[in-house]
Structures are given as structure tokens and as C-alpha cells.
Amino acid sequence: MKKTSIKDIAKHLNVSVPTVSLVMNGRGDEKRISQETQKKILDYAKAQNYKPNVFAKGLKKGRSEMIGLIIPNISDVFYARIASRIEKEAAKQGYTVIYSSSEESGKKERELIRSMLDRQVEGLIIASTQKNEVDILELKRMNFPFVLVDRHYPNIETDYVIVDNKGGTDKAVSHLLSCGMTKIGFVTLTPELDAIKNRFLGYKSALENHGIAFNPGYVQELNVENYEQEMYGAIDRLINSEPPIDSILFTTHFLTAFGLRELRARQIRVPEDVKIISYGQYSVFDLIEPPITAVTQPVLDMGDQAVDILLGKLKGRSNENSQVVLETDFISRKSCCDER
Amino acid sequence: MKKTSIKDIAKHLNVSVPTVSLVMNGRGDEKRISQETQKKILDYAKAQNYKPNVFAKGLKKGRSEMIGLIIPNISDVFYARIASRIEKEAAKQGYTVIYSSSEESGKKERELIRSMLDRQVEGLIIASTQKNEVDILELKRMNFPFVLVDRHYPNIETDYVIVDNKGGTDKAVSHLLSCGMTKIGFVTLTPELDAIKNRFLGYKSALENHGIAFNPGYVQELNVENYEQEMYGAIDRLINSEPPIDSILFTTHFLTAFGLRELRARQIRVPEDVKIISYGQYSVFDLIEPPITAVTQPVLDMGDQAVDILLGKLKGRSNENSQVVLETDFISRKSCCDER
DNA sequence: CACAACAGCCAAATCGTTTTGGCAAATAAG
């Protein structure tokens, strides 16, 4: 039960291989193959369930109809949802996705980029570690189609789809201030990623705009590799700070979860003793006690747009760079001053 | 800056194409190519950063070094974690993963299987919709390497890695019974999947083993497409049943989340009025009020073993079927009678 | 009726590998 090839079809119908190829690619009319012959070929091909060999096609045309997706970690809900959307959109347009996780390692990211290029993907969507300026520049230099998603390199001109991180934390802080909180702790990651830096900027600028002095002691930066251990000390320092904090803004969904565990362990009540807001969310944040007020990111939109831009480039539409910054949403719940 | 091909290398070094090919594939010694020539070739290849063209290679060898992963939905944490593990393990052994979501549609699943075969994947890992007996049989008939994960076809002999669903719910019910609960509601999906059927069997057999009569009115089956809407009625019927339930076992993580929302909306207190247990979990179940007692599934293990079995087959190790049933874990928290 | 134009198809080259079946020169054996 070998797969039927173009040659089999040609032989069986007493036509030449090129004729079959042309017809199968819809170029029969253009090349003046008679309707009769065309029909004969198409019918037989369908009957035999003929599928062109992707390798032969790829070899000849240099096109693979695959795109590569490189993300830090697909088991994170956030990236999983982006990936899901990307796969769905790409499939609609006939592209298959191959994915790999960089695990926040610049080295791994670089290997993945290379290996995907070796596999002849036609384009890349990357949520970069941002430790890899060289490779991004190289991709750019090669004029290879790619789109950065969620994380971009601020000083390289590329296509990207990101979130207004600064606006997001600004919203959160403004909300806290409007509840009368002024001693706002900020639990974040070490600012390697631009997104994280911007979340800090949003925090700072919101304070500034409301005339509240910035207290560096309120800022706790944890290492992404080790935040579970470091959370203990961070919360410790915040509640023992002078003056003690009255609220905390966590900059990622997982920081919020671990921070909350730590607060609970110390019997600190939320929101009575300390109000909290999360930048980023889990789907069950509404079920937590208290339900968590959160800034949410437009995950699905991000996936959709990334694919759109990439496929647009592949299909030759538009050559200029698309730089999309999506706005966050804000869900007010009980962990802050809201009674909803 | 065209990519260097084997031909370029051959020409530059005044050797023949086959010589280069053999050396690059480590068959130089076997084919008695002198060390000198070998070194020359390897050095130049490295210098030119030569990478074989995957299409040409694939065309000739019929091997793609890709495996396909078909899951219902990659944005579900459960499958995302499996996928993450599969990708990682496969990468270690030089395989690339292409994935697609079937969205619980048998038709889509069948298309995906075909399209992945067209793409010449060497093997498949499938968390099947179980609506596709024909295709699975066909794969078997073709002797195509594949492993079912999480969901299998009980009456087809295949390789699979699944979870002891029955044992899981048995544990849960036994725990409830040991807390003195005897009127146990069972909120589940319509039993299309074998896994869901087995969760029901575990429920029933645990009751039986403890001499508790089975009350069909306690069983609520929701449609997976529409469970959010149907949850309202389900909870309604359970609390108005005769006698009213004292506890509920939900059979998936998302049913638990929606069920809990519904209980809250009616001001039913957990665990005071109704105790609940979840089969399956979210990572933040400990933060919910009350923290949710849950049966947890060995997700990572499942991914690991699936890849192991598949790659084992691809590499010709072992020909018999591997049928792995993994045990669940149980985490006791406050939503049940435990005070932890 | 000669020639041009067109309809309808095909031969051969090509993409970059791998694999089979050698062949020439050097060395060893008799």
C-alpha cells in the first residue's frame, strides 16, 4: 500500500508527469491542458487519494508551509493560550506549527532558532528571552520573516505584538491610590525583560502623577528561577518596612499566587490588612478568597495578531513593520477596596 | 548567502558528493575513507556551517525526524503540561514536535491524523476524542507507530499511557465516606470518553464496597460543549434531591471551578453545607476558599512515558504493546472534612 | 496553398541528498 506518486498517476493515465503536476497545481488552464485531460487527472488523483510528497515539494520549491513558534514555556497558561490561538489561525491558512520551549535560556533560544531554520520553517513567532539580540539582528539581516510576541527588543526595529505593560500597572496603582492606599509594595521579577521594566515604570509613573513619593524599599525583585524561595524574604521586608505597606501589586500571575500563600502563612488578612492586585491572571482568580483584582492581558488577540502579521508577510502583503501594542483590561474584585 | 550544499563542499575539496555524504553521516570509516579526507571534509563543513537539507534527506530516506501530537486543546493546563513534557523529551532525542488541537471533534481529529501523515511524521501521540475508531484501526493496520495518551480505546489493542480513573474517583468517594458523607453528588460530563465512564465506575464501586445504595438522582451529566450553562440546573437538582446531598465529587478541574461558582452564587457554604472533592486540579486550588481537596493526575509522567514508548518503537526497541496505567495522587484539603 | 499561430502535450533538467555497485591503484600473498 505505497502512497501514489505523481508518476503513478501519469503512468496509469498515459500522460506525462509534468502534465499531472500542472493540473494538480491548478495551472492546467494557463498551460492549455484540455479540460478532458484535466478532469481525467483530477478524478484519478482524488480516487487514489493522491497527496503530494511534502519533501519533494519542499525540496523543489524551498517552501515548507510550516511556521516555528518559540516560547519560554508552553506549560504556562499564558503561553499555552497564545500557542493555541496561533496554531488555530495558522491551520486555517494552511500552515503547520512546530513549537519549542526556550525555558528562558538565551542559549536554548538560539539553538531553537537555528534548528527551526534548518527545518526550513517559512517564518517564526518568538516570545523571546530577550537575551539574544544577535540572533534577532541576524534574522533581520537575512530578511527572514518573523514576529515577536509578548516580548520585544525595544531598540531593534522589528514586527511585534506586545501589551501595554506600563499602562497596565499604571491602572493598577491608580486604582489602589483611589482606594486610599499610598504605601504600595511592588513585588516583581529582576528586570531583565522589557515587559517587567515597563511594569515598574507604570508603577512609578502612577505614583508620580498622584504626587506620591516613591519608596525604593517597597520594591522587591525576585529571581524568576527562584521566586518561590525568595518570596518569603520579600514579603517579610515589605511588612516590616517603614512605614509598613498597605497594599501590594504583584507583576505576574504566579507571583500573586505565591505571594498570597506567603501572606496566608503569616495570617495577614487580604484585603483587611493588605490589599493586593495582580498583573496577569489565572482563570480561577475569582474563586480565591478574596477574589483577586487583576489586570488582564489580551492573550487571544495577541496570538491572532501575531499570526496575521506573519502570514501577511509570507504572502507578500505589506512590507513595513507592524508594531502592535495591545491594551490591558482591569477586573476589580475583593482583594482590593472594591466590594464586588 | 545561499546555504552550502554537499555539492559545494565536494567541489571545493575536489572530492565526490557521495564521499562527503558518507563522511557527514559518520560512515567514513566503514566505507574506508582516509582519515585525512575525512578530516578535511568535516573541517570545511563546520567552517561553512553546513546543515543538510531536511527536504532532500527526507525525500531520500522517507524519515522526517518529526512526531505529531494531537490533543483536544492545548490551552487546557492539563494538556499543555503534557505537551510541554513531550516536546522536551522528544527534543532530547532529536525529534521535533508538530502539534494540533482537535477540539474534541472527531472529524477534525481525522483530518489532523491525515495531514500529519502527509507531513511524514514518523509517529503520533494522540489524546483522542475517542470518536475515531476507524482511523486508529487504520493506523494499526498500517503498522504506523503511535501512542495514545490520557484517552484510549478500550477495545482496540494499542500502546497507551493512561490514568487509573476508576481508582481516582474510588479514592475520592472512599474519603468522603470516611468523613461520614453518604449522599454524594456526582457532577460529570456525558460519558462519551472512556475516562469519564471509568470515573463513574469508581464512584459506583466505592459506594458499593461500603454498602451505600447508589442514587441515580445524584448523578448529573453535563455536556462538555455547554457545561457552563448546564451547571446551574445540575446544582439545583442536587440540592433539591431527596434526600439532599451532603457532598459533591466533580470529575474534572473545570467542572469543579464552575460548580463552586454556582454553589457560591446560592450562598451554599463549602464545606459546612456541602463538602466537595475535585478529580483533577488547577495549580492554585490551594488558594481557593476553601482550599480544594483533589485527586491529581500524574501529568508529567504521562508525557514522559508516551514519548519514551513512541521513540522506543521508532528506534526499533520493543515490538509488543506498552500499556501503562498510572496511579493518581490525593491531596486532602479543607473543602472536604479534613482540616489541613 | 504556404505559412503563422495556437492548442495540447512532453523530455529533460533540477532541487540536495543517499545508496548501490563499482573501478583503479597500492599492497600482500603465493
Add this chain to the structure above:
DNA sequence: CTTATTTGCCAAAACGATTTGGCTGTTGTG
């Protein structure tokens, strides 16, 4: 000094498609 063996390499075919540049035979034009 033959003959056999080994060493070191290569030519050519093959994988399955696409593409270029034709080549026939029919129809139309002057």
C-alpha cells in the same frame, strides 16, 4: 612476477515533485 586483496574513492540512479523549453499537429490567414 603474477594474482588476490585491500584501500580509497567515485559515477550514476534514485527519491517525487516543479519548471523550462520545446515539439507536434491542427486551425486560421492571406
